[in-house]
Amino acid sequence: MTRTLYSLFFTLCMPLILVRLLYRAWRAPAYAKRWSERFALGGDIRSEGIWVHAVSVGESIAAAPMVRELLRRYPQLPITITCMTPTGSEQIRKLFGGQVGHAYLPYDLPWLQRRLLRKLQPRVGIIMETELWPNLVAECERAGVPVVLANARLSERSANGYQRVSWLVRPMFAALDWVAVQSQAEAIRFAALGVDKSAMTVTGSIKFDFRPPxxxxxxxxxxxxxxxxxxxxxxxxxxxxxxxxxxxxxxxxxxxxxxxxxxxxxxxxxxxxxxxxxxxxxxxxxxxxxxxxxxxxxxxxxxxxxxxxxxxxxxxxxxxxxxxxxxxxxxxxxxxxxxxxxxxxxxxxxxxxxxxxxxxxxxxxxxxxxxxxxxxxxxxxxxxxxxxxxxxxxxxxxxxxxxxxxxxxxxxxxxxxxxx
Missing domain, CATH: 3.40.50.2000 (Glycogen Phosphorylase B;)
Known part of the structure; x- marks a missing residue:
């Protein structure tokens, strides 16, 4: 019921979201392109493989060593990376060229996320850091797609924000299959929001594994x-x-x-x-x-x-x-x-x-x-x-x-x- 209300509210806000997208396109023309992908239409989707979501530039760079190693270890599995911003998209293409598929993540409405997952049919979904959306995670659970939250971080400020809407996000956090969290303090915050302790591992930050070419x-x-x-x-x-x-x-x-x-x-x-x-x-x-x-x-x-x-x-x-x-x-x-x-x-x-x-x-x-x-x-x-x-x-x-x-x-x- 709570997610239904969230989806209804999101739908009612779509005109404002599109106005904001137009405004961003006015300031940065790249936002005017590839609108169809934000509705799960088009994009370079490579099915039956590994799906990675990295919201923008920083997350794409952080994900790069992981993606390169996944390409090496699982050459038989195609990889598709989704993001939210043109700068993130540019960074993904710069890092990987045609080695991976790529598209924008659609807006967080259940029918759009279902459409994306039908096209992707991923063996696993890997979300970088804390870019979580209630309908996205719920539709992954419904489709039987295991979701990994990689290099997960959660500041005290963000945790407090999530607590204010715990009625909405607790099922989302509980549905995560595995959280690879950066620190023990952040693991405690994730647990307070509903992540099962058995589904968490404190791995540290993969940003420590950065090696400049x-x-x-x-x-x-x-x-x-x-x-x-x-x-x-x-x-x-x-x-x-x-x-x-x-x-x-x-x-x-x-x-x-x-x-x-x-x-x-x-x-x-x-x-x-x-x-x-x-x-x-x-x-x-x-x-x-x-x-x-x-x-x-x-x-x-x-x-x-x-x-x-x-x-x-x-x-x-x-x-x-x-x-x-x-x-x-x-x-x-x-x-x-x-x-x-x-x-x-x-x-x-x-x-x-x-x-x-x-x-x-x-x-x-x-x-x-x-x-x-x-x-x-x-x-x-x-x-x-x-x-x-x-x-x-x-x-x-x-x-x-x-x-x-x-x-x-x-x-x-x-x-x-x-x-x-």
Missing amino acids: SELLAQAANLRAVWGSRPVWIAASTHAGEDEQILRAHQNLLRQLPDALLILVPRHPERFDSVARLVSDAGLGQVRRSQGGTPAATDAVLLGDTMGELVMLYACADVAFVGGSLVPNGGHNYLEPAALGLPVLSGPHRFNFVEISDLLQGAGALQVVADGRALEQAVLQLLNDARLREQAGNAGKAVVEANQGALELLLQGIGQRLQH
């Missing part, structure tokens, strides 16, 4: 060589309200280090142009990565306005600030810069990655700054002290290496579901 590191080294000995810091995955603080910090930093270069990478592509205007308004010379130019001596900012290059740009820097943390967005993946041996800086808002950021902070690999002024001081200190950078960078790499192994545990669990 050698060709990517070579590309970064070539790019960095062009810049010479300039001190370089990166502000990655930034959100609205952060860029202004970062640019002010960089303006002040330039008084001490006149040749310092900031690599500024907004989280969402629809903000690329507005952030470029902020850089211009700040009176800072800039080069846009999408235009292929190289920063001249008079350019203080490289705007990372391309998709799929964040790790390569991290590898070009001496110090990394991870965005979504000076404003209350909860932070982003701290492990990528740590795995590359960079000292990591974060704002105070880390609620999406508390366990990982605490682990890095405790090892001396991550430093939390309160605001833009503190960010400026921390960047200046690190850029001026090579030994301090090396200590923090080595600590981060050690944490990453010590916590690897989650991917193999996850693959073993998926393999067990494929045998049934």
Whole structure:
């Protein structure tokens, strides 16, 4: 009954959802394409194999090592990856080309999810992190499709949100066949929402198993060589309200280090142009990565306005600030810069990655700054002290290496579901 009410409410909201999609298409034209897939029509669906759902770019990148290993271990099984965003779609094609099928996940209405599952007929469904939809999970259970929640994470804030609608989500959580959860604290939160403890394994985060490709590191080294000995810091995955603080910090930093270069990478592509205007308004010379130019001596900012290059740009820097943390967005993946041996800086808002950021902070690999002024001081200190950078960078790499192994545990669990 509760799911029926949810489906009715979702149906009544469809006009508003479509208006929102039109608005997003106006801001980012890629949203205007492939609408039929959002109604489970079309798409490159490869049936009777493995289905993976990764909502957007970050989840697609996190899923990549798992997908590559599934392709290697089960060459007889086709893989289809669904996502929700054009940027996620672009990332999937960039990572795998034609090796996997791909489509958008339809809206969470029972008849649309049934249509998708009839086309997919998957042996197993693997959902990355916490992208759960009540009708999707219910229709998988009805069709006898085992659902794995991979690299599962659940912040205290998200858990509280789910508790407010527990009447709707408890059956969804209880229907999951296996949850490969990142930490014990998150396992407790999942259990409180209805996941059976026997259906959970604390595997750790597969993001610890990140290994940058050698060709990517070579590309970064070539790019960095062009810049010479300039001190370089990166502000990655930034959100609205952060860029202004970062640019002010960089303006002040330039008084001490006149040749310092900031690599500024907004989280969402629809903000690329507005952030470029902020850089211009700040009176800072800039080069846009999408235009292929190289920063001249008079350019203080490289705007990372391309998709799929964040790790390569991290590898070009001496110090990394991870965005979504000076404003209350909860932070982003701290492990990528740590795995590359960079000292990591974060704002105070880390609620999406508390366990990982605490682990890095405790090892001396991550430093939390309160605001833009503190960010400026921390960047200046690190850029001026090579030994301090090396200590923090080595600590981060050690944490990453010590916590690897989650991917193999996850693959073993998926393999067990494929045998049934």
